[in-house]
Amino acid sequence: MEGNIGIPVAMEVDPSGQGSLSSCFFDPRWDNSISMEQIDPFDSTRSSIVSSPVASSLGAGEGDGGMIKELIGRLGVISSGSSGHVSPQPFLGHMSTNNSTNGSSFTTPLNSPPKLSLSTMGHRIRGSFPPLSEDCLVPFATDPGFAERAARFSSLGSRDFAVGLDGKNARVSSSIVEGGDSWEGSSLSEQVHGGETGNVKKTQHVDVSAKKRKLVQRGKLDAVTPKGSEVSGGNNHTSTKKIKSCQAAEKEGSGKEPDEREAMAAREEKMQKHGKDSHSKQQEPPKDYIHVRARRGQATDSHSLAERVRREKISQRMKALQDLVPGCNKITGKALMLDEIINYVQSLQRQVEFLSMKLSTLNPRMDINMEAFLRKDIFQSRESILPTDSSPAHVFPYGLLPSHGTIAAISPVQLPENLLDAATTPIHRSPTIHFPHIEGFSTVPSQVLGVWEDDLQTVVQMGIAPNLQPISFHLGAGSTEPNHGQMKVES
Amino acid sequence: MRAQDKIGRHSQRIKLAAYSSMARAVGQRRAWSRALMLKLKLSDKRKNRYRWLAARKMKQQKTLRRGCGRILATKRNRSEKGSPSRSCSGVDELRRLVPGGEAMDLGVLLEETAHFVRCLETQVRVMSIIADCFP
Numbered sequence: 001m002e003g004n005i006g007i008p009v010a011m012e013v014d015p016s017g018q019g020s021l022s023s024c025f026f027d028p029r030w031d032n033s034i035s036m037e038q039i040d041p042f043d044s045t046r047s048s049i050v051s052s053p054v055a056s057s058l059g060a061g062e063g064d065g066g067m068i069k070e071l072i073g074r075l076g077v078i079s080s081g082s083s084g085h086v087s088p089q090p091f092l093g094h095m096s097t098n099n100s101t102n103g104s105s106f107t108t109p110l111n112s113p114p115k116l117s118l119s120t121m122g123h124r125i126r127g128s129f130p131p132l133s134e135d136c137l138v139p140f141a142t143d144p145g146f147a148e149r150a151a152r153f154s155s156l157g158s159r160d161f162a163v164g165l166d167g168k169n170a171r172v173s174s175s176i177v178e179g180g181d182s183w184e185g186s187s188l189s190e191q192v193h194g195g196e197t198g199n200v201k202k203t204q205h206v207d208v209s210a211k212k213r214k215l216v217q218r219g220k221l222d223a224v225t226p227k228g229s230e231v232s233g234g235n236n237h238t239s240t241k242k243i244k245s246c247q248a249a250e251k252e253g254s255g256k257e258p259d260e261r262e263a264m265a266a267r268e269e270k271m272q273k274h275g276k277d278s279h280s281k282q283q284e285p286p287k288d289y290i291h292v293r294a295r296r297g298q299a300t301d302s303h304s305l306a307e308r309v310r311r312e313k314i315s316q317r318m319k320a321l322q323d324l325v326p327g328c329n330k331i332t333g334k335a336l337m338l339d340e341i342i343n344y345v346q347s348l349q350r351q352v353e354f355l356s357m358k359l360s361t362l363n364p365r366m367d368i369n370m371e372a373f374l375r376k377d378i379f380q381s382r383e384s385i386l387p388t389d390s391s392p393a394h395v396f397p398y399g400l401l402p403s404h405g406t407i408a409a410i411s412p413v414q415l416p417e418n419l420l421d422a423a424t425t426p427i428h429r430s431p432t433i434h435f436p437h438i439e440g441f442s443t444v445p446s447q448v449l450g451v452w453e454d455d456l457q458t459v460v461q462m463g464i465a466p467n468l469q470p471i472s473f474h475l476g477a478g479s480t481e482p483n484h485g486q487m488k489v490e491s
Numbered sequence: 492m493r494a495q496d497k498i499g500r501h502s503q504r505i506k507l508a509a510y511s512s513m514a515r516a517v518g519q520r521r522a523w524s525r526a527l528m529l530k531l532k533l534s535d536k537r538k539n540r541y542r543w544l545a546a547r548k549m550k551q552q553k554t555l556r557r558g559c560g561r562i563l564a565t566k567r568n569r570s571e572k573g574s575p576s577r578s579c580s581g582v583d584e585l586r587r588l589v590p591g592g593e594a595m596d597l598g599v600l601l602e603e604t605a606h607f608v609r610c611l612e613t614q615v616r617v618m619s620i621i622a623d624c625f626p
Contacts, residue, residue, distance in 0.1 A: 310598065313598045314597055314598050314601065317598060317601035317602055317605065320601075320605055321601060321604060321605050321608070324605055324608050324609065325608070335581055338581030338582060338584075338585060341585065341604060341608075342581060342585055342588060345585075345589070345604070345608060345611065348611040348612065348615060349588075349611065351615045352506060352510075352611065352614055352615060352618065353502070353506055355509075355615065355618040355619060356503075356505040356618070357498070357502040358622050359502070359505050359618065359621060359622055360498050360501035360502035360504075360505050361498060361502075363625070
């Protein structure tokens with residue numbers, strides 16, 4: 001039996017040889033041996049913690065859901081006694097769906113008493129313990145010896161139970177056999193390191209990152225040893241954070257740390273909001289598919305999952321649109337939001353039309369061929385380079401001449417320069433505009449004028465500009481300049 | 492009357508120029524910009540068919556027509572079979588507003604709408620600056 005393989009090693013290493021603990025570990029009738037009345041609170045939690053992995057190993061399958069539920073209920077009661085805000089009820093419902101994950105990856109039970117049960121149950125329940133504060137660790141922090149032993153047991157358990165793990169098992173077992181002295185010393189240093197790198201935003205979930213992945217399991221194994229010592233170090237409120245950071249530091253080699261941290265942070269935010277086991281989507285670089293967690297009380301078939309993913313995507317986009325459209329903060333609901341967006345788009349289009357009318361009245365009437373040049377802009381697929389020098393700007397006023405040839409009473413050459421400057425500088429310097437295509441837009445006014453610029457350039461080249469004749473436009477059309485009517489956007 | 496018509500046509504041309512420059516600035520990166528450019532090309536082609544400039548570029552237009560025909564056919568197919576479920580009337584209205592919105596999923600449609608709204612805002616800002624520059 002798997003449990004029997006691990007247990008003798010534990011017995012050797014255990015110096016104090018606490019009979020109760022080992023007997024609990026051995027005892028297949030673990031639930032009978034544990035009772036709240038016999039043992040003091042700490043021992044009960046300890047034994048329950050230690051034996052729950054045994055329970056999972058000793059054939060915990062579909063049938064043991066009841067025992068495990070009871071255990072978690074007890075843990076919840078204990079932790080609620082200490083922290084005062086835990087309800088084990090939400091977790092029980094989840095367990096019924098997790099029987100298949102029993103005996104899978106198993107991590108240290110020392111993170112917190114609820115986490116122990118999580119580790120036995122598998123991945124999903126772990127997420128259900130966010131409402132528990134780090135105060136749960138306080139009772140454990142005071143017993144360094146227990147912590148050490150429990151960590152060893154847990155690592156043993158993971159060695160035995162996490163059959164899927166590769167390679168690291170031997171290392172873990174060897175580290176256990178080495179003895180605890182060096183362990184504690186190294187763990188203290190690691191603890192310090194963990195404390196330095198501790199992030200405030202990380203709270204409970206050390207093991208939250210996808211349990212299905214062997215890499216994570218390997219990382220957990222790596223972090224088993226320092227975890228126990230950290231708890232034994234006696235940190236109270238930040239212990240979980242330090243554990244997490246230490247584990248994260250341990251995982252640095254795997255290179256998945258930032259992704260996991262982000263995923264964990266995102267998940268924690270969500271869970272802190274909902275307070276339930278609602279994991280957000282997970283996206284890991286090594287795998288191509290998206291892990292989606294089924295929320296509590298929801299269907300888990302692929303269709304509804306995909307539907308939920310789609311709905312979440314749409315709600316995300318709606319939120320983004322809400323930020324764009326002014327005055328939409330108070331509006332809730334898709335229909336009203338959509339109406340608001342439609343109104344805004346229509347108002348913007350009306351503004352464009354109004355401004356185009358304003359511009360048409362400001363500018364003198366263009367010759368009909370200018371329209372052809374504008375169309376040419378659309379026909380051409382290439383785009384011309386915006387001339388940076390001011391020489392085309394000089395010919396700009398000529399482009400505005402009406403067909404009868406009189407020099408329009410437009411402001412002199414300085415106008416187009418001001419125009420370009422005014423049009424480009426606000427856009428360039430404006431910090432509020434953060435569009436990806438902004439460099440393209442900076443040339444929009446120049447593009448509008450660019451058509452004239454190109455043709456007027458040809459006009460200048462042909463030496464007709466001084467005459468200021470409308471024929472210049474025709475000439476511009478008729479010329480076969482290579483850059484005729486090309487537009488290019490500066491990038 | 493004629494002046495007003497002229498002004499109307501002039502403003503229409505300026506509006507088209509604004510939209511086409513907006514679409515060109517975005518390029519092929521967005522679905523709405525591609526759809527908008529295609530729409531402007533097609534409408535232009537139809538209007539200019541008998542213009543003297545169009546006559547000059549008949550060859551280019553022929554190639555364009557062939558290409559546009561292919562593109563039109565594929566677009567029609569896409570909209571026919573890929574027309575997503577119309578949840579409510581607001582979505583239909585949005586599809587009409589955003590160029591190319593007929594053949595998009597709701598998620599894609601919302602994303603394109605966000606980008607389109609930002610581009611429209613920029614366009615309005617640019618045009619108001621241009622209008623302010625003139626005395």
